[in-house]
Amino acid sequence: MNLLLLIGIPLVAALAVLASRNAKQVRWISLTGATVQLIASFALLFTFKAERAAGNTAQMLFEQKYALFPAWHINFHLGVDGISVAMILLTSFVLVAGVLVSWNVEKMTKEFYFLLVLLALGAYGFFISLDLFILFFFLEISVIPKYLLIGIWGSGKKEYSANKLALMLMGGSALILVGMLGLYFEGGRSFDLLKLSQMNLDTSTQHILFPLLFAGFGVFTALFPFHTWVPDGHSSAPTAGSMFLAGISMKLGGYGCLRVATYLLPEGAKEYANIIIILSAIAILYGAFATMMQKDLKYINAYSSVSHVGFSLLGIGMLTQTAMTGAVMQMVSHGVMTALFFAVIGMIYDRTHTRMVADMGGLMKVMPFVATVFFIVGLCSLGLPGLSGFVAEMTVFVGSWENADAFHRIATVAAAMSIVVTAVYILRAVGQTVMGPIKNEYTQLKDANWNEKLAAILLLAGILAIGIAPFWLNDLLKPGIELIMQKLASVK
Amino acid sequence: MNEFLILMKSELAVTVILFLLLFIKIGKGMRNETLLPLIQVLLLLNFLLGFFFNKQGVLFEGLYTTSPMIVLQKNILNLGVYLISLLCADWLKKTPHLSEFFMLMLSALMGMFFMISSGNLLMFYLSLELATIPVAAMANFDLEKKISSEAAMKMILSSAFSSGILLFGISLLYGATGTISFAELPSQLDGSPLQIMAFVFLFTAFAFKLSIVPFHLWTADVYEGSPIAVTSFLSVISKGSIAFIFISTLYKVFQPMEAVWYNMIVVLAIATMVTGNLFALPQQNIKRFLAFSSIAQVGFILVAISSNSPEGLSSVVYFVLIYVFSNLAAFGVASVISEKTGRENIDDYKGLYKTNPFLTWILALALFSLAGVPPTAGFFGKLFLLTAGGSKADYWFIAVAALNMIISLYYYLRIVRAMFMDKNEQPVEKIQPNPSVRLALIICGAGIVLTGMLSWVYDYIVKLS
Numbered sequence: 001m002n003l004l005l006l007i008g009i010p011l012v013a014a015l016a017v018l019a020s021r022n023a024k025q026v027r028w029i030s031l032t033g034a035t036v037q038l039i040a041s042f043a044l045l046f047t048f049k050a051e052r053a054a055g056n057t058a059q060m061l062f063e064q065k066y067a068l069f070p071a072w073h074i075n076f077h078l079g080v081d082g083i084s085v086a087m088i089l090l091t092s093f094v095l096v097a098g099v100l101v102s103w104n105v106e107k108m109t110k111e112f113y114f115l116l117v118l119l120a121l122g123a124y125g126f127f128i129s130l131d132l133f134i135l136f137f138f139l140e141i142s143v144i145p146k147y148l149l150i151g152i153w154g155s156g157k158k159e160y161s162a163n164k165l166a167l168m169l170m171g172g173s174a175l176i177l178v179g180m181l182g183l184y185f186e187g188g189r190s191f192d193l194l195k196l197s198q199m200n201l202d203t204s205t206q207h208i209l210f211p212l213l214f215a216g217f218g219v220f221t222a223l224f225p226f227h228t229w230v231p232d233g234h235s236s237a238p239t240a241g242s243m244f245l246a247g248i249s250m251k252l253g254g255y256g257c258l259r260v261a262t263y264l265l266p267e268g269a270k271e272y273a274n275i276i277i278i279l280s281a282i283a284i285l286y287g288a289f290a291t292m293m294q295k296d297l298k299y300i301n302a303y304s305s306v307s308h309v310g311f312s313l314l315g316i317g318m319l320t321q322t323a324m325t326g327a328v329m330q331m332v333s334h335g336v337m338t339a340l341f342f343a344v345i346g347m348i349y350d351r352t353h354t355r356m357v358a359d360m361g362g363l364m365k366v367m368p369f370v371a372t373v374f375f376i377v378g379l380c381s382l383g384l385p386g387l388s389g390f391v392a393e394m395t396v397f398v399g400s401w402e403n404a405d406a407f408h409r410i411a412t413v414a415a416a417m418s419i420v421v422t423a424v425y426i427l428r429a430v431g432q433t434v435m436g437p438i439k440n441e442y443t444q445l446k447d448a449n450w451n452e453k454l455a456a457i458l459l460l461a462g463i464l465a466i467g468i469a470p471f472w473l474n475d476l477l478k479p480g481i482e483l484i485m486q487k488l489a490s491v492k
Numbered sequence: 493m494n495e496f497l498i499l500m501k502s503e504l505a506v507t508v509i510l511f512l513l514l515f516i517k518i519g520k521g522m523r524n525e526t527l528l529p530l531i532q533v534l535l536l537l538n539f540l541l542g543f544f545f546n547k548q549g550v551l552f553e554g555l556y557t558t559s560p561m562i563v564l565q566k567n568i569l570n571l572g573v574y575l576i577s578l579l580c581a582d583w584l585k586k587t588p589h590l591s592e593f594f595m596l597m598l599s600a601l602m603g604m605f606f607m608i609s610s611g612n613l614l615m616f617y618l619s620l621e622l623a624t625i626p627v628a629a630m631a632n633f634d635l636e637k638k639i640s641s642e643a644a645m646k647m648i649l650s651s652a653f654s655s656g657i658l659l660f661g662i663s664l665l666y667g668a669t670g671t672i673s674f675a676e677l678p679s680q681l682d683g684s685p686l687q688i689m690a691f692v693f694l695f696t697a698f699a700f701k702l703s704i705v706p707f708h709l710w711t712a713d714v715y716e717g718s719p720i721a722v723t724s725f726l727s728v729i730s731k732g733s734i735a736f737i738f739i740s741t742l743y744k745v746f747q748p749m750e751a752v753w754y755n756m757i758v759v760l761a762i763a764t765m766v767t768g769n770l771f772a773l774p775q776q777n778i779k780r781f782l783a784f785s786s787i788a789q790v791g792f793i794l795v796a797i798s799s800n801s802p803e804g805l806s807s808v809v810y811f812v813l814i815y816v817f818s819n820l821a822a823f824g825v826a827s828v829i830s831e832k833t834g835r836e837n838i839d840d841y842k843g844l845y846k847t848n849p850f851l852t853w854i855l856a857l858a859l860f861s862l863a864g865v866p867p868t869a870g871f872f873g874k875l876f877l878l879t880a881g882g883s884k885a886d887y888w889f890i891a892v893a894a895l896n897m898i899i900s901l902y903y904y905l906r907i908v909r910a911m912f913m914d915k916n917e918q919p920v921e922k923i924q925p926n927p928s929v930r931l932a933l934i935i936c937g938a939g940i941v942l943t944g945m946l947s948w949v950y951d952y953i954v955k956l957s
Binding site: 068069070071072133136137138140141143144147148151152158159162163166167170171174175177178181182184185208 | 803806860865866867871875876878879882883885887890891894895897898901902905908909912913914947950951954
């Protein structure tokens, strides 16, 4: 399969959106583009599996390489392994759902969808790049769309949040840039990921570059203490923006931490693993406790995202095969789950015009569909077996437990305790929102529209697919993770 | 004779246009409505001529040198002048002295061409003067505005001062080495204290012209006081030409003294970036704002110059090309709005998107390009500057530059936010830009989007350098 399709389709869709005449056309073009992209992602999954089944054991499949800036040895180098395929699938799910839930955006519809598609384009490009330069390009491409989406279509203190988000992410990019240039010059003037992975950089270099790259990508994925943009950014963004930010953009960071920082600099990873574990354990617990105090549904999900994403970083820090598989599973699982969470919150807000938990109640009576989905996604968040959250978090814990020393045990137990806190805040929020007596002003509210139902069902399908049959995801991720583990095992 | 024509074609073409304007002026004269399109066409032809007959060569016993790279540099300046003639059409049409304005601008341009081509310190000094004095006259072109005369006065005083320093440096250098020829100087340089002192004076003169901190104090006032056409000429064309000759002087002539100038450049680059950025933060007037932001941009150029490598040269030329598009687009939008409404404050841009989506998108693209955010070309330009600078393995230096990119993003976002998000009781009314302005803005917008994506542009520059 030609990977250029994955960035070509959004590009064509974005241009078509610009050329379209009215809001209706814009919506349908975006939906068509997103659907075609979803089909292409599934085609990628199946061709990828077929290739692997046929015995193709190359590290990256469907590789393509075009010289871009020969003077700097920069190539447009594309390729995927199981991890990227999983991420691309996730992106496609969230994109289709995001387009569907934004159906009622009336304000500057064309610009809204254009920016949304551009955001997706960046994510696709990021996941298929095998050259640090274009990887960085695609990572950065999302700065403008994120800033404008929050600032123009957001709510609350949107200008403040948009500024904070853009600047903090730019700060992360600056760290990545310095780390990247370090890799470039120390690794023989190449940005090529595969080439750099063959280099054995000396220990002191790795110890300097690893924190730069890990913290840089960590800003994107809410590594404590760089998580402060998350609550503001997520709660101010429009529904589709929150879905993308939490569902995909945060995963770009996690993917970068794994693929760039840990894979290329294994000695650095070993040196700093304990710090990562401490920081992510703090994020997990702090995020969970902070969520307890929130009264706004979007803030609840934003803080709980900090906590949940902490599990992926914890999994990376544990440096065992199982934990890392869990980390990637958690990225995918949390991506789908949080997107659905924000979608449902958006649906509720569109109807009740409030996001305060205390102002709601009894929504099950008037909008059973929305309320049921809300209930299920809540259960997924608190880790109910059979849903994706359980599988991913359990894998992380099992993998963490493989480290037998006291430090890792304590960190694992501390992180696991957060599940109790999660149960408290989720059950409280869901219970107060959908159960109990209904307020008078809410009795006339309508249930979800076709587009909202479709979006919710799509994401629910994702949650169930991971929750009931996690092995397919596990099989997909295994070779990629094994390579990283081999690289880690090869250094002392 | 034939060789003379080909090697000096850029200068000769400009001279021909200059004399044509002179004859028109002393002859019957022409109305602005017909003269301006004529000038625009001539400048376009001049720009296109730059792509043909590119040769390497030396004339007048080494006084004048040229190469395909130098012709490319000149042509980037030609492009900038052509774009300015389109962008400021509204203002130019109204000015009573249109042909004088272009005569001054073209003589300054010719001075810059000779400066880039100079192979001798005296030639360099003469052409630098030719490139400066007409610009001071141009700064005074808003004849009824006091602030414009003030700008011209400040400009002429500061450039006279820097010329004095430059001449002093040249004489010291001549005393220390016995030559003023660029070709012979490198073999005579041994880093003796007298030579270092002479070099510091030369360097200071460059720093004045490039407005490197702490020699930048004239910049903001001159930019604010001058008409926007002149401000954009100063900030793009003047800066670009000086950057070109600065880099070739350092790399070719003062190559043996690299140990001396590397540290100077590192310190000044940091000072320039930080000061430019911090002073840009509180500015209210868009011209002052762009003045300080352009000071910060010069700091980034210095980062690449510090590398002393072919990559340094190619990335600076590439960056200047992108800078022509980005900065001229920003000044172009500012010029349209200022000409139609007389408003030049950032607060006046609030709610601009509601009334003028086209202008807003162009300005936003330009600002994102200046900030170095993809997919704009500025991203590639900045990244290459920093990558070139990184080749010395002083990563903390690159880290400081990267931090400055964050600060600069903050203030560029201020304008983007004002245009897209803030509400305004009295936004700028709907403006229908003149077709030539529209064309120039579209060229700039296309340049901002495409120069980075089409990687052969950079390849082309690398091949020539």
